[in-house]
Amino acid sequence: MMRRHKIFCTKEVIVCAGAIGTPLILQRSGIGPDDLLSKNQIKTILSNKDVGSNLQDHYQARLVYKTSKNNSMNGIYNSNYRKVMSGLKYFLTKKGDLTIGAGVAGMFFSSENNKEYPDLQLHLIPFSAESPGKLHKTPGMTCSITQLRPDSRGKVSIRSRDPYMKPQIVFNYLNSERDLTSIMYGLRFLADKFFLKNSTSTVDELMIPNRDVINDNDKLAEYIKKFGTTIFHPTSTCMMTSFDSDYGVVDPDLKVKRLENIRVADASVIPNIISGNTNAACMMIGETAADLILSDLKA
Missing domain, CATH: 3.50.50.60 (FAD/NAD(P)-binding domain)
Incomplete structure (x- = not known):
């Protein structure tokens, strides 16, 4: 009670x-x-x-790549043997695959909308999935682009005097055209310039979204609005x-x-x-x- x-x-x-x-x-x-x-x-x-x-909050959209080597977390998730071995290694040594964080690398860079300071952040994530908790059967990685300096503004309001009543939270993500075009720039930068195919590359092909979406302004904007998420920085x-x-x-x-x-x-x-x-x-x-x-x- x-x-x-x-x-x-x-x-x-x-x-x-x-x-x-x-x-x-x-x-x-x-x-x-x-x-x-x-x-x-x-x-x-x-x-x-x-x-x-x-x-204000940081909003992200992602690209998913298939990799040519089975060295992502997907391989561990889909193999009972590798799960057991990874668990044992962590239990005995506190080292190995289970010590890897959600983002293993990152960088800051500027979109065409802002040259004074970085307004985009990249996270490289060593697994891939279409829905939370269920990784792809094939090896893959995820690349996240976050818009760091949004113009969009929202608000938080009570719905009742009752503290247990859920509030009204309006984020207004991408309410500014500039916020949207910055993320579009970042995704295209990744897709076109960041991963260059060479003899040592393990990045194989772009899986999500497909290349047609990357090349079409309307389709890419729709993809960002539909599949983008917060990174929980209100x-x-x-x-x-x-x-x-x-x-x-x-x-x-x-x-x-x-x-x-x-x-x-x-x-x-x-x-x-x-x-x-x-x-x-x-x-x-x-x-x-x-x-x-x-x-x-x-x-």
């Missing part, structure tokens, strides 16, 4: 529920857009239309702005603007999504929050 508890704070409340959870907590606490709070019968403590807005729904700015949710000290004794310390405060994985940035935010809190306590 579910039990409810009341917990009181004597100093500050630090909200660290992430780019999805944090704005929902604030909204249900009466901090957010007036119309949203009113619709859900929540008394407005602080009207701020930016709580839950500005949602940010920016409680964005940080300067102390004197009249928009945003938190200030540079991570304090919720126009309120006292409440801070946010997670990916939601990032104003614009970073050009890469968000883990290190979130750790930095946490470390900075700790320093700020300790500094205030000593003051």
Whole structure:
């Protein structure tokens, strides 16, 4: 049976529920857009239309290649003998195929839309599949292209005062034409230039999508929209702005603007999504929050 508890704070409340959870907590606490709070019968403590807005995420699309050597994870998955041997090797030595991460190599590069800094990220993945959990019978590899600097913006909103009610999350992926054309550029770069056939190459042929899709703008755009996915880097729904700015949710000290004794310390405060994985940035935010809190306590 579910039990409810009341917990009181004597100093500050630090909200660290992430780019999805944090704005929902604030909204249900009466901090957010007036119309949203009113619709859900929540008394407005602080009207701020930016709580839950500005949602950003990294979107990816993939190419799948058949390889000429049986050295991908597909071979292990489809062989009971290799599964057993790989398991034994890991158990005895903590080495071998089962120590391989999801992405074994990667790089950053720029599309034709942005020459100032990389806006695309490549991940090389040592297996291939058409659906999660079921690898191809033939050896293969997957190449993922991620658009790092999206123009598209979404939002996160509560549907109810009930914290167990699922929220409304609108990512608006590829809402910007620039986001779409950047990924198209990246996939074509991979298909046409990255894997060059030579005597030592183990990359055999492009399996998914086929070459006709790569060469046709409309077909490639449809493929990206239909089969692309998130890589789970949501940010920016409680964005940080300067102390004197009249928009945003938190200030540079991570304090919720126009309120006292409440801070946010997670990916939601990032104003614009970073050009890469968000883990290190979130750790930095946490470390900075700790320093700020300790500094205030000593003051």
